[in-house]
Amino acid sequence: MAWLFVVICALAAACLLSVGIGTRSVGWAEIAGGLRGHTDTLGHSVVAVRVPRTVMAVLAGAALGLAGAVMQGVTRNPLADPGILGVNAGAAMAVVLGMAWFGMARLEAFLWTAILGAGLAACFVYAVGSLGRGGATPLKLALAGAATSIAASSLTVAVMLPRNDIAGGVRSWQVGGVGGATYDAILPCLPFLAAGLMLCLASARSLNLLALGDEAAAGLGARVDRARAGAALGAVLLCGATTAICGPIGFVGLVVPHLCRLLVGVDHRWLLPFSALTGAILLLCADVLGRVVARPSEMDVGIVTAFVGAPVFIWIVRQRRVRDL
Template sequence: MSGQRMGQAAQWRLGRSNSTRALVLAATALLLLGLCAISVAVGTRDVGWTEIIGGLQGRAETIGQAAVAVRIPRTIMAAIAGAALGLAGAIMQGVTRNPLADPGILGVNMGASLAVVIGMAWFGLVSASASMWAAILGAGVTAVFVYVIGSLGRGGATPLKLALAGAATSVAFSSFTIAVVLPRNDIAGNVRSWTIGGVGGSTFADIRLVLPFLVLGFVLSLLSARKLNSLALGDELAAGLGERVAIARAMAALGAILLCGATTAVCGPIGFVGLVVPHLCRLLAGIDHRWLLPFSAIGGASLLILADVIGRIIARPNELDVGIVTAFVGAPFFIWIVRRQRVREL
């Protein structure tokens, strides 16, 4: 009887007005388009509409048009990377039923980074495609490792234990990364700047490289929406409704790992986007993952573009990498969640 009441309560919470959600989703998409325009126009050098139009047409006759030509792939990369991280965060929170789940907090991003650095230092990985596969492998191994460690002991994989296991793993892998890089002066400079996390210097070649992995990750994640709704009711009730719990978790987790690994390979480990965005999007979309996942993708893209624009403005004529800006936003948000929420399960 309690299971039936849980199911009815969940259905009531999922039953918000779809028309209202659609309108809000359209508004957030328009906001994203506006932020893209601002990202192209604003930087260490502001440009006018005529230069923007010229840059969009592929001309580079003036400094402004050349600046626009550089900012276009940077803006696209920020959008797809932010969407990937926001969506991965929502998936991880749904799979683990952990309000603190995030690719950075659970150590997945740092595992991907360590795998890339080891590949560069010890195995001579130089191609971008090889680094991509190394990052995805590192993200997957780290996700399994953290889940196994968090599952040990009484009570299984509780949200708090997963968060602690992920934080400890992230710190350890960060130290390992430094240890690998220190004796290698030939790669130290590039690795240090990459591990901060940023989208500066992105090119259309980078976008073409990462796009197939992200598309596959997006598809797997969005196909997992109904399964995540079932898992939110609890494993026993989900199994009673005919859901194959292990397969559902594995499919959703694979999508999140592809998104995290591919994004980390080209942008470095960018933290807190996957933590902040899903919580904010639940205020707009509720807990129905069929709506939460698209909201999280658009919200993540908007947040990362906004963070990139702020990083260009706040330190003119220099720039702050987007990973630094998201850390300033995400760290206080993380503390607020820990203090305010019931850190047991979603």
């Protein structure tokens, strides 16, 4: 419970920093005036931009952190992450194909298409990683995910390059970020995020059983295939919806669950909600850092999380024993 209080306080502090710090300096008094609804102040304009951006970062970070914890639980793979396993790349490819070939322009269409692409990519990676001796080992899943991510990204670029009408917007979206967030963009994704959240949290007990191995889980009464499918569906909904509105943001789902295991252990009943809260904190802090280091411009949050996540990924790989891979 002590760690829960600490994490909630850290999330509140990160939200304040996100609202208070930007690419230009604005006093807290002006920001407070904007929050109180004073429409004739600079603070009002700042609040109108930064508050939706903060809400978007909280939702996206929580979704990616939770999805990463679920994916690691479903696959029993410490390297699992929506980016590493190719789920984000599959969602991004589906959206770009929809824009280029079918003229998609509505956010609702982006959401459904991204979720479909994320689901197909997840199924493909798991199927390929399960081939051969030993089944879906962490190494084979990571390699299948990396190959799928590269292939999907290459196809996305190939489709995008001849289309000057969509290339500029797609390039910016592919980096991954929460800049330009609006409530009109946030509201349509809330049902998908809520459904994914409920499915993932409801799978906590099943993930605890799956951690013991499929045979042990079945012996304890778990319906292994159904439990794995339900948890994976929740993760796909979270990843697809987040990618549709923010672009493919990597490494949040990798870093956050490992950090949370150090705080609360491996019980998914605690690990999953903590991963959601910590993911929101990480993405908020990355977004604030991106605004500060590149003033008067800003660095997209996807670049910042890559700088944080890549060393963690290398460290995790180095810690794995050959017999575990």
